[in-house]
Amino acid sequence: MAASIKDVAREAGVSIATVSRVLNDIDVVNEDTKKKVKDAIKKLSYRPNIVARSLKTQKSSTIGIIIPDISNQFYPEIVRGCEDVANIYNYNIMLCNADLDVDKEMESLRILKEKMIDGVIYMSNSIENNVINLIKELEMPVVLVETADAQGIFPSVAIDNVMAAADAVKYLINKGNKNIAYVGTSIEKVNALSQRYTGYTKGLSDMGLTLNKDLIYLGGVKARDGYTGINVILDTGAKVDAVFCASDEIAMGVINALRDKSINVPEKIDVMGFDDIYSASTFYPKLTTVSQPMYDMGSVGMRMLIKSINNLVVEEKHFVLPYRIVERDSCK
Secondary structure (H helix, E strand, O other), X not given: OOOOHHHHHHHHOOOHHHHHHHHOOOOOOOHHHHHHHHHHHHHHOOOOOHHHXXXXXXXXXXXXXXXXXXXXXXXXXXXXXXXXXXXXXXOEEEEEEOOOOHHHHHHHHHHHHHOOOOEEEEOOOOOOHHHXXXXXXXXXXXXXXXXXXXXXXXXXXXXXXXXHHHHHHHHHHHOOOOOEEEEEEOOOOOOHHHHHHHHHHHHHHHOOOOOOHHHEXXXXXXXXXXXXXXXXXXXXXXOOOEEEEOOHHHHHXXXXXXXXXXXXXXXXXXXXXXXXXXXXXXXXXXXXXXXXXXXXXXHHHHHHHHHHHOOOOOOOOEEEOOOEEEOOOOOO
């Protein structure tokens, strides 16, 4: 049978109230008594009843993390950064996978509220008005990671996706490419990937190139969408020198489709990804890509959230982290 707080008090020779003060780190207990209590906790392998404590304090020491797609290699590294910081501050993690479904994201928010979590790290497929209204209604601390809402209402951690994509396009142009295709996702959604389309058009404009709609495919986020996308573009008969992709996974699909058509990368067409997931360095050819600091995005976001939960000052509401272009083998 699990030890109770009464057992700890009896073992340490103190009152239940004193044990409670030690557990809650209330600084009115002398060091000798604290040591007796902690020794008793260790000896009895006592674990506090989180449910009972949360009912009393309205805090659960638990933080929810919502991710759009658990199968995407991009998100686990962010979660690892979140969890490492949460562990330092003695918070537990509750992970929710939304399967790229905004309705499921919203249901996850409601469930996390019911579980009395203290705050949420939210990586959304699209920060739309109904999502914003729900977060306001639920009244719980939220930090957005990877993207930001259009109005800048909620704290966020991300890179500058527009500038990163523009720099990627300029990189391809400086390699001598003029006909640069784009394979990405819906530009109607409020997320990082839609910002990359904006960056693509900006990069072309900044370098004096005209946007060619035949070179654009907007679909899903999986490798199969990249495979389909480049086939659709090539079927128009448009000349393609290079392809800028909204993610590494899309880029891998593009390269597989080109390989099936006996079009060599990068000898015939340069292909560039975005994110720098683990597979980018093991895929053949190894992907040239825009690298995001995934671990740092998670750790910075979690620190911001914990400060918010504890009513501490968050120095920077919208934290913009650096990105870099990683040159590998998929571009000449």
